[in-house]
Amino acid sequence: MTAPTATTTAVSSGGAGAWATGRRLLRLLRPFTWRMIAAVAATCAFVALNVSAPKLLGDATDVVVEGVFGGTFNEQKLGALLLVVAVMYLGASAFSWVQGAVTATAVQRVSYRLRAAVEDKLARLPSAHFDEQRRGDVLSRATNDVDNISQALNQLLNQLILSVLMLLGSLSMMLWLSPILAVIALVTVPFSTVVTVLVARKSQAHFSEQWSTTGELNAHLEEYITGHEVLKAFGRQGLATETFTNSNDRLFRTSARAQYVSGAVQPLLVFVSNLNYIAVAVVGALQVIAGAMTIGGVQAFIQFSRLFSQPIGQIGGMVTLIQSCIASAERVFALLDAAEIPADASALPADGAGQHATADTRTSGAVAAGGRVVFDAVTFGYGGGSPVVRDVSFTAEPGQTVAIVGHTGAGKTTMVNLLMRFYELDSGRITIDGTDITERSRDELRSMIGMVLQDAWVFTGSIRENIEYGRPGASEAEVLAAAEATLVDHFVRSLPDGYATVLGNDGDTLSQGQRQLITIARAHLAGRSILVLDEATSSVDTRTEVQIRQAMQRLRHGRTSFVIAHRLSTVRDADLILVMDHGRIVEQGNHHQLLSAKGHYSRLYDAQFAGGEESLRAAESGL
Amino acid sequence: MLRGMMMRLLAAHKPAVLAIVVLQFVQTTANLFLPTLNASVIDDGIVKGNTDLILRLGGWMAAIAAVQVAAALAAGYFSANVAMKLGRQLRQELFAKVQSLSSQEVGTFGVTSLVTRATNDVQQIQALAVLVFTMLVAAPAMGIGGIVLALNQDVVLSGIVVAIVPVLVLIMYVIVRRLVPLYRQGQVLIDRISRVLREQIIGANVIRAFVRQAHEARRFAVVNRELTRNNLQSALMVAGMLPLIMIVVNLSSVAVVWFGGHRIQAGDMQLGSLTAFIAYILQILIAIMMAMYVLMTAPRAAVCAERIQAVLDTSPAIADPPISRAGLPPGRRTPGGTVEFRDVTFAYPGAEAPVLEGISFTASPGTTTAIIGSTGSGKSTLLNLLPRFLDATSGDILIGGHNVRSLPLHFLRDSLSLVPQRAYLFSGTVAGNLRIAAPHASDADLLRALRAAQAEDFVRELPHGLHSAVSQGGTNFSGGQRQRLCIARALLRDAPVYLFDDSLSALDYATDARLRQALAPLTRRSTVIIVAERIATILDAGLILVLDQGRLVAQGTHTELMRTSTVYQEIAASQLALGGRL
Ligand SMILES: Nc1ncnc2c1ncn2[C@@H]1O[C@H](COP(=O)(O)OP(=O)(O)OP(=O)(O)O)[C@@H](O)[C@H]1O
């Protein structure tokens, strides 16, 4: 339980990959081009006001100075100047706010789209994907990584523009004051760049690892918490703790490194600029002594070079922020790029853009009769491995009940998975009413089939919603009728909130059999033309089963039905019984044919009745 | 809450925190010192034309710059280290706590919320810690330094500085107060995003089968929109904070010039003080902005701390008994496996009607006790009382003569081996899953258990045998295979008591029979309690308990019950009806 089957550790794909990811991230901002331009404009205005206001404030000081030396204190002029300054400051703040607000809006919309894209992707991932990737890791991408991207983008867009403008501003001021000095100040740029690049090279890997380890930890947690009772039952919390601690330690090490390395950029850049500052001070002083420069010139220069180095330091710091953002983006994009279910072959208008909307309305449609289902030399193996369904052929006539029996692991559920197109065939074909199932869209195909899966699944929501899932918008009476027929009503009635009882935590508050009854009610209400019942009543006790038997029979009536059950009683009345063994159909026919064949089926049948029959019979007759 | 948590966690890192403070102090001082030296370069060096002095001072400046960068790097190292250690510890504490919670308690938080708390919420606290460590010395030093210097220049004019402080505090207070509930809601929404997605993954096949992708997309979109709106609101508020503070500080510098001008005019103040004053105000502004970065992160971190603390503060309803081990038998588990229920009643917390009522029976070692009853009659609940996943509301449960509540949990659970109704496997390998029950079992042991559980054949057929991969929940195995792996897991343990909760339901009858045959020798000396739906499965059980709506309506052997219990007769009749024969 240590090795996750497929940790999709998006190891940083090096510089090129990072650039591509960065560009892709930027593309997400494209719809907000105009907003971004507005943000830049607002920042420009902010910088302009913020730089010129102190200048005017200086003028105001001069008025005071004039008053002291010239004797006349022009209070009105001072007042007017200060008023202008105040207005400018107000304006600066206003622009700064506009900039912040516009950026925040854009960033939040991007995050919204990223999350929506992840969710949309989940609907298009093949079932096999979920066998390989752990849930917690997918969840981490949608929450932690998107959260990281959003926070980083917000900070980046806010500061990067400002820093770049400040850099340009101070550079042009320096050029204007003294081109030579400006060139000297520019010496820091290559040094700063080298420092930043060196650090960035180290930190990228740490960031990638930090976020993939976060995903891994998320996966461990999700899995252990989901199965915590098993761990407890065996007193094996220690084992889980060990695995968890390992990941936790790794997360600690890698985030401490990422934090440390990226945090080192700023001090190092300050150091570079300090060295420059010292050099300028010393050289400048020597120049002054040599008579080549004035003190004032040196001081002005020092001031501007400091002003210049500040944004450089900020931009350097942002490089690592970008890296963290890209590390997360890579993980989100990796999920978004995962191989999808092959597109539906049919070009029915129902598909494409409006796929979801139309699919839902179709669901509620009335039941068409029949459905002739033909399996023709169907072969399939999970993940391309050795086939678990081999060369299976049979025909289910409209309205017939087909029972599939066989040892556990024989491939019964797999047949259903293929009919539902949860997985695609390796070879052979399945047709419904003569049409290959791959010629219809998946949604259209599935809308024809009502099913009860082997694993009873209920989702967070009321019991009513859970039943209604098979036919949204069903009337109260219909829901009630389905619930009554399947004995759901029987236990729901004793619940204080009845059908409004909210199920949470994977339906923990119901017994296993009750959950199964709900899924039966769901299929009952859905009423599609083909019915699939995979061990539908395996956890339901026999007394209850007898009571819902009629309902089940009524349900099967007029529908082509596939029934998988170990209880041969359920199987006896089937029109066609398929006996499976190791993926093959070893016998087919009806009950009597198969019994008289004295093959697999009759052995299965005997096994069932070998044990208790006599004593039970005896007791029965004794009543 | 946040402060308390930080203090508690930092207590273990006192030397490191001290080092950070000292290093930051050195760093800040060095930074302030450079301009001073620069001033002497000009005053003493240039004015006196002393080239030597200039070079020497230049050397000193370089040395100080070196000290500064070294101190800053070291401080950064310790900050990163300590901050991430806090995170690691919080995660570890959370995980330890979660493991001691019962299903009900886990349920009150929800799986995804607990996961979010241990990752996302902890991250926020880490981030705050890093910021605090960075600003720890610099911000207060600059702020207080600025104020002191301002006071030094002109006390009256400093009134303005003193006046803006409460205004700034007020602004921050108002914004932070509105931010806290927003962030609280925001974290809950992250939980919900996770929850919806988790359900979409678990229920993928049902969603697809019923073609409800659109419905699910809408469900998600609602939460996604809410989260976006929430995040946007808090982002806008944070975006508004900086301009507001700038306005206050900048306007105060305007005020300084206005009032300062008048004071200078009146001869109450020096001209130079005015310029100095504006510089100090700028310094204060920078300090405030640094503090603001902390303050922007603080509300979210505070909310996260609150959420984490809520988990840590949950005292598990089911815990080890406080008493000493005096009365305990030696060894790791109870010697005898006799299970006795004495008038046990159980009601789920919050539910009015009990699920089990007045249950009394004794199951002895070497016998099999079967429990049969309708769906929802309380069979699983009854089994869950034994390992104390739940505690009886009244009545006593004894194992080997000891009340389960008087035994340490690990001791109690070591005496039991459980096959749960829901076959749950962890991602990893087949062997890894089996070893959950017996970590030191050899491969031969594993194969023996698999053989008894009728799982050896298919495990051997797997490409990597025992070391084949298992995906999360065991989804790459068939339902029956999963169940048998769980049975093998339980059989690996040589326990005094075995509990099988409807564990044969997904097995075909032939396998079921073989399995029971193989089980007999393994569990010969143990107490076996088995929940089953099929009468065939329990025919030879020494004791059959018939549960009906939480009551034990009959107990006895099959033949006795067939004579005396109408419920049992009904069950038997139903199986006959279903089978036509049996
Ligand atoms: N998602 C999967 N990935 C890989 N292998 C799988 C997957 N699902 C099932 N298998 C394998 O395919 C085989 C057939 O499984 P299937 O679920 O069809 O059996 P089944 O006949 O329904 O058995 P049961 O009666 O136990 O439900 C088994 O050997 C199983 O291990």
Ligand SMILES: Nc1ncnc2c1ncn2[C@@H]1O[C@H](COP(=O)(O)OP(=O)(O)OP(=O)(O)O)[C@@H](O)[C@H]1O
């Ligand atoms: N966590 C819970 N909170 C509240 N009620 C619960 C909870 N778990 C189960 N119940 C209720 O308690 C009753 C008994 O449930 P239990 O799981 O013990 O039934 P069971 O006999 O095992 O049924 P099955 O044969 O279907 O497994 C049911 O009515 C169920 O709805």
Ligand SMILES: [Mg+2]
């Ligand atoms: Mg199956």
Ligand SMILES: [Mg+2]
């Ligand atoms: Mg149960």
